[in-house]
Amino acid sequence: MAKIMMCGNxxxxxxxxxxxCTFYSGYPITPQNELTQYMASRMTExxxxxxxxxxxxxxxxxxxxxxxxxxRAMTSSSSPGISLKQEGISYLAACQLPAVIVNMMRGGPGxxxxxxxxxxxxxxxxxxxxxxxxxxxxxxSAVEEAWHLTHLAFDLADEYRNPVxxxxxxxxxxxxxxxxxxxxxxxxxxxxHDMRHKPWALTGCKGRKPNVIRSLYLGEGExxxxxxxxxxxxxxxxxxxxxxxxxxxxxSDLVVVAxxxxxxxVRSAISKARQERLHVGMLRPVTLWPFPEAELQKLANxxxxxxxxxxxxxxxVDDVKLxxxxxxxxxxxxxAGGGIPTEAxxxxxxxxxxxxxxxxxxxV
Amino acid sequence: xxxxxxxPRSLRNVPTHYCAGCGHSLAHRLICEVIDELGIREDTIxxxxxxxxxxxxxxxxxxxxEAAHGRTPCVATGIKRxxxxxxxxxxxxxxxxxxxxxxxxxxxxxxxENITVIFINNGVYGMTNGQMxxxxxxxxxxxxxxxxxxxxxxxYPLKITELLAQLPGSRYVERVSVDTxxxxxxxxxxxxxxxxxxIEKKGFSLVEVLSPCPTYWGLSPKDACLRISGxxxxxxxxxxxxxx
Ligand SMILES: Cc1ncc(C[n+]2csc(CCOP(=O)(O)OP(=O)(O)O)c2C)c(N)n1
Numbered sequence: 344m345a346k347i348m349m350c351g352n353x354x355x356x357x358x359x360x361x362x363x364c365t366f367y368s369g370y371p372i373t374p375q376n377e378l379t380q381y382m383a384s385r386m387t388e389x390x391x392x393x394x395x396x397x398x399x400x401x402x403x404x405x406x407x408x409x410x411x412x413x414x415r416a417m418t419s420s421s422s423p424g425i426s427l428k429q430e431g432i433s434y435l436a437a438c439q440l441p442a443v444i445v446n447m448m449r450g451g452p453g454x455x456x457x458x459x460x461x462x463x464x465x466x467x468x469x470x471x472x473x474x475x476x477x478x479x480x481x482x483x484s485a486v487e488e489a490w491h492l493t494h495l496a497f498d499l500a501d502e503y504r505n506p507v508x509x510x511x512x513x514x515x516x517x518x519x520x521x522x523x524x525x526x527x528x529x530x531x532x533x534x535x536h537d538m539r540h541k542p543w544a545l546t547g548c549k550g551r552k553p554n555v556i557r558s559l560y561l562g563e564g565e566x567x568x569x570x571x572x573x574x575x576x577x578x579x580x581x582x583x584x585x586x587x588x589x590x591x592x593x594x595s596d597l598v599v600v601a602x603x604x605x606x607x608x609v610r611s612a613i614s615k616a617r618q619e620r621l622h623v624g625m626l627r628p629v630t631l632w633p634f635p636e637a638e639l640q641k642l643a644n645x646x647x648x649x650x651x652x653x654x655x656x657x658x659x660v661d662d663v664k665l666x667x668x669x670x671x672x673x674x675x676x677x678x679a680g681g682g683i684p685t686e687a688x689x690x691x692x693x694x695x696x697x698x699x700x701x702x703x704x705x706x707v
Numbered sequence: 708x709x710x711x712x713x714x715p716r717s718l719r720n721v722p723t724h725y726c727a728g729c730g731h732s733l734a735h736r737l738i739c740e741v742i743d744e745l746g747i748r749e750d751t752i753x754x755x756x757x758x759x760x761x762x763x764x765x766x767x768x769x770x771x772x773e774a775a776h777g778r779t780p781c782v783a784t785g786i787k788r789x790x791x792x793x794x795x796x797x798x799x800x801x802x803x804x805x806x807x808x809x810x811x812x813x814x815x816x817x818x819x820e821n822i823t824v825i826f827i828n829n830g831v832y833g834m835t836n837g838q839m840x841x842x843x844x845x846x847x848x849x850x851x852x853x854x855x856x857x858x859x860x861x862x863y864p865l866k867i868t869e870l871l872a873q874l875p876g877s878r879y880v881e882r883v884s885v886d887t888x889x890x891x892x893x894x895x896x897x898x899x900x901x902x903x904x905x906i907e908k909k910g911f912s913l914v915e916v917l918s919p920c921p922t923y924w925g926l927s928p929k930d931a932c933l934r935i936s937g938x939x940x941x942x943x944x945x946x947x948x949x950x951x
């Protein structure tokens with residue numbers, strides 16, 4: 344095993360190829376350009392398809408076609424581009440097509456800036472486009488983890504026939520970290536993903552009845568039935584696919600909830616706080632949807648309080664509230680618009696919650 | 708006795724929802740006849756539009772995909788790149804192809820994507836109640852041009868097919884009509900050529916079909932056909948626009 348330095352964007356690209364992705368289309372936007380560029384050369388080398396689309400709308404709809412045709416397909420973008428992709432994501436979910444969509448979030452709303460942000464949480468976890476649907480959302484916090492979660496994303500997409508989002512930010516996408524991979528896997532030819540397990544795919548109707556990929560249901564009660572089936576699928580995902588990491592939660596008076604890049608800053612603040620004998624721990628959701636509700640409910644019986652830290656004005660805090668159900672106080676600290684929480688600021692807040700003084704605190 | 712006429716194998720034996728005199732049902736039939744004659748039914752994948760033909764897959768007996776409004780050529784592109792040896796065609800109205808999906812069709816043609824596009828130009832948005840389309844004629848009354856299309860307010864009829872013919876990526880572009888029996892025969896020949904081009908991997912081919920919409924033109928089926936030859940062909944002349 345050798346360790347190699349790669350940035351998060353490239354690692355996701357390589358992992359996708361390795362997972363059998365044979366189709367990528369995208370449109371440039373910072374801070375995810377390394378991924379589009381990586382796919383441009385890797386798809387060509389490995390015999391897959393790369394298309395630089397004329398827009399994010401085109402890119403996601405090409406992915407729709409490729410997914411309908413049975414391929415493992417991926418696209419990537421950053422916040423403003425993901426807003427455009429929402430049309431296609433809603434159609435993918437409705438047609439129950441598997442696809443992987445990467446969002447390396449940047450500051451918004453609008454054109455915003457290109458600094459790291461986590462302000463697309465609502466958009467990612469609530470569906471984002473029109474209609475009653477959900478996407479599975481995976482949030483890596485390190486380059487190595489991005490490798491594993493990209494593989495998982497393709498598997499979950501196929502298993503549930505549902506779009507899966509990988510939600511990161513500019514830091515994860517662009518920072519380089521050593522990653523341990525079997526060297527021969529890198530830059531090799533990908534395993535051709537087997538399409539035989541997709542009997543619903545459009546491959547020409549030789550020897551079978553024609554397949555139709557559709558989301559239009561005009562007959563009385565038909566669409567309601569589709570929605571019922573979709574909701575059943577989502578319940579299954581909720582019961583089987585929750586993933587999280589806990590740090591010191593067994594003896595924590597205060598549980599910090601954070602994901603992705605923010606969780607790394609929280610982690611180092613916590614290790615400083617532990618040196619001061621402060622009983623603080625962290626729960627890091629790896630799946631943002633489904634959200635680790637049950638785990639938080641359990642922790643709500645033990646911990647004294649929760650602190651949610653996000654690079655947003657407070658979006659995940661809603662999910663934490665819904666999980667803790669008013670049992671314990673929930674504090675929030677967030678930086679929006681590309682600001683990054685510092686370890687010192689977090690340490691101050693942790694101290695303040697656990698050793699209350701007269702200072703005003705943010706509480707939600 | 709010799710059988711001279713029958714339902715194409717690719718066309719399901721079901722009643723359609725189209726209005727009397729609508730050109731969609733004719734165009735559907737021609738496509739199916741061509742697919743049968745070329746023997747490609749089991750290799751064909753269609754991308755159906757949003758618009759009156761939204762449930763074309765209820766009538767076509769081969770693999771079909773839906774697409775979001777105007778994104779039809781992107782979905783076709785995705786399918787074709789995954790299955791380069793299958794025959795992929797998109798079927799689009801003038802709202803789909805010349806309004807919301809203008810960018811998509813231009814870039815698909817410009818990439819020289821080896822697909823076939825059947826473009827139904829009825830000069831209105833049929834499905835949503837007969838509003839103005841980019842192809843609506845000057846002076847034509849629609850539900851959003853109640854006084855007639857006014858150039859100062861609404862701009863000019865968009866000759867998207869001529870525009871596409873300018874692109875080096877487009878291989879074959881022809882405008883046909885289904886208003887008279889002889890034009891129907893020509894339309895079928897053009898559609899056949901567009902499919903054959905794809906089989907021969909010649910690249911992007913598009914057939915624009917001038918198609919009557921009696922309901923939203925406020926005319927009888929017969930008068931709607933007469934309107935095509937009398938008015939519509941002045942702005943949208945029939946014939947091969949490009950055959951490179
Ligand atoms: C994003 C989006 N916008 C609007 C619509 C509503 N809509 C459905 S069909 C249509 C017009 C279709 O016109 P055309 O493509 O000319 O086909 P026709 O109905 O005339 O055959 C519109 C605007 C939609 N389905 N999706």
